[in-house]
Amino acid sequence: MAVSLDGLFRGLTARGIESTVLARQGLSGRGESVAATYAPGQVREAVREAAIVHLHGWFGGLALQAAGQARGTGTPYVISPLGGLCHGPYVDRRGIRHRLRMFLRENKLLSGASAIASMNTRERDGLIAEDVTVDPVDLPYGVDFENYVRSSEPGDGTDPPTAYDRTLLILAPIHPIEGFVPFLKAFAEIGADFDRWGLVAGGPDTGDCRATLEAAIRRKGGSDRARFVGADTIESQRKLLGGAHVLVCPSLHYRAAVSIMQAVALGVVAVASDRVAPDGLAGVLDVCAPTRYDFRDTLRIALGRTDDERAEMARKAREVARELYDWSVLCDRYVQLYRSFL
Numbered sequence: 001m002a003v004s005l006d007g008l009f010r011g012l013t014a015r016g017i018e019s020t021v022l023a024r025q026g027l028s029g030r031g032e033s034v035a036a037t038y039a040p041g042q043v044r045e046a047v048r049e050a051a052i053v054h055l056h057g058w059f060g061g062l063a064l065q066a067a068g069q070a071r072g073t074g075t076p077y078v079i080s081p082l083g084g085l086c087h088g089p090y091v092d093r094r095g096i097r098h099r100l101r102m103f104l105r106e107n108k109l110l111s112g113a114s115a116i117a118s119m120n121t122r123e124r125d126g127l128i129a130e131d132v133t134v135d136p137v138d139l140p141y142g143v144d145f146e147n148y149v150r151s152s153e154p155g156d157g158t159d160p161p162t163a164y165d166r167t168l169l170i171l172a173p174i175h176p177i178e179g180f181v182p183f184l185k186a187f188a189e190i191g192a193d194f195d196r197w198g199l200v201a202g203g204p205d206t207g208d209c210r211a212t213l214e215a216a217i218r219r220k221g222g223s224d225r226a227r228f229v230g231a232d233t234i235e236s237q238r239k240l241l242g243g244a245h246v247l248v249c250p251s252l253h254y255r256a257a258v259s260i261m262q263a264v265a266l267g268v269v270a271v272a273s274d275r276v277a278p279d280g281l282a283g284v285l286d287v288c289a290p291t292r293y294d295f296r297d298t299l300r301i302a303l304g305r306t307d308d309e310r311a312e313m314a315r316k317a318r319e320v321a322r323e324l325y326d327w328s329v330l331c332d333r334y335v336q337l338y339r340s341f342l
Contacts (some may be wrong), residue, residue, distance in 0.1 A: 004142065007143055008141070011330075012334065022046055023045060023062075024064070043069055047070050048073060052114075055078065056080050068105075076112055078113065078115045078337065078341075082119070083275075085126075086127060088254070112134060115337060116135075116136050120138075120276070120277065122254065122275055124138065131261045139323075141256045141329040141330075145328075148241075168187070169199075169240055169241065170183070170248050170249070171259035172242070172251070174203055174322065180201070180250070184226075189296050194300070198225050198227060202229050202230070205228075245268070246271060247260065249273075252324035257276045257277065265322070267314045269285075319338055
């Protein structure tokens with residue numbers, strides 16, 4: 001996520017809006033323009049000094065604390081929940097703990113927000129289904145397309161797994177919410193016609209998820225066809241994308257489509273679950289429901305294209321996406337929203 005936010009902050013600075021960033025942990029993969037710091041006493045001071053507060057994510061105490069401070073001081077605040085306000089896999093908003101939090105505090109914070117932003121149409125529908133008190137506004141995330149230029153230099157460490165000459169890449173944290181389990185099952189079932197394809201999963205590990213997935217792959221005899229690598233910096237992500245033929249984003253829940261934007265910007269075709277697929281790219285992305293069987297059928301279509309067909313699809317996708325999701329264009333929507341509250 002920090003990969004995307006870095007471009008937003010640079011764009012805001014160029015338009016005369018300075019950003020102070022608070023985060024519980026350092027933003028891995030960030031550029032120099034993002035100086036992430038956080039200590040409990042900083043929130044009150046930072047909110048007091050801010051003209052507007054934008055919360056990227058609605059998970060944990062930091063978002064609630066910042067929203068509470070902003071509401072108390074009358075500072076306009078925008079919530080981009082990143083799926084945190086919608087019930088779904090691994091996001092339980094219907095249990096007793098969440099209902100109690102809603103009753104005691106969260107409803108007041110949501111109703112006091114200047115705006116609640118959705119990343120795509122599916123999340124917007126999810127927010128409406130949850131009866132969020134503020135009508136959602138559409139505010140997606142993008143990337144700086146100029147930062148993604150395919151290198152012609154060989155030997156960057158992005159070779160596919162042994163014995164495979166086509167690479168399918170997942171670029172996401174290693175966590176079940178990202179859809180690894182149904183996708184891996186689908187990948188194992190696509191058939192012998194696609195035996196030349198190997199899988200690379202790049203992203204930070206969360207808990208023991210990577211070890212669990214690797215053990216399951218070994219039990220199924222697929223260790224030579226899949227490998228996991230770390231990729232928590234922009235440079236490492238660019239290298240993996242430079243060696244990929246197809247990017248897959250199989251998330252089970254609403255997430256920022258950062259890896260899709262990175263792939264499209266670098267000229268790599270993408271397969272995405274409908275939870276994360278950016279709006280406006282119909283016909284230049286392969287999109288499906290986040291189920292094992294939908295992944296399997298969609299993969300057969302995506303991997304069955306010739307190299308020339310994928311290249312043409314990637315060219316069109318980059319052309320369309322750059323007009324919608326390059327920060328040089330998209331940042332103006334953020335500025336317009338912010339200034340409407342000042």
